[in-house]
Amino acid sequence: DAGVIQSPRHEVTEMGQEVTLRCKPISGHDYLFWYRQTMMRGLELLIYFNNNVPIDDSGMPEDRFSAKMPNASFSTLKIQPSEPRDSAVYFCASSLNPSYEQYFGPGTRLTVT
């Protein structure tokens, strides 16, 4: 398996633009997680899904953020409109069991100017 795949790897956009981050989890993993990492706030869980259903979205910063998982092999995290404070590395991870080993994708480095 290729592991968790994320795209794009880098994204630079202007404030106010819509940003869509994509993730393909490892086949067979029922759980998918979206994280945001910054120096100031560390690694924060934004939302996670079980069998395509959102379980905990309390980490989503505000209504500008939305996440979907239309099927078992694809998820998106959308920011609309984007703001400079959204600049961070966004990781997607998947697992068979949320308590146990999560496999992280390479991350998307987002810069909002």
Next chain:
Amino acid sequence: GQSLEQPSEVTAVEGAIVQINCTYQTSGFYGLSWYQQHDGGAPTFLSYNALDGLEETGRFSSFLSRSDSYGYLLLQELQMKDSASYFCAVRGGRDDKIIFGKGTRLHILP
């Protein structure tokens, strides 16, 4: 609520042993995980403890005491490539939350 505490930085010498501590506060505890992250990379899983005691995997070991809400990661025979950030993570709480600690940056001196 849930919280995790771990030191922000630890420094050790190549070839030595270092222990990174993690204390947590949560209800409905499932287990404690440890992840390693090199600069510019993604977190990678190291270990998981659901029960009290020591789990050993090569040079790395992880310990858990549920009664003390405490765990640690032990790294032996330190190598320069072990220079990285180490995160503890727990799952628990009424809302089935998963949280990561702020991470401990391990500096290794030659």
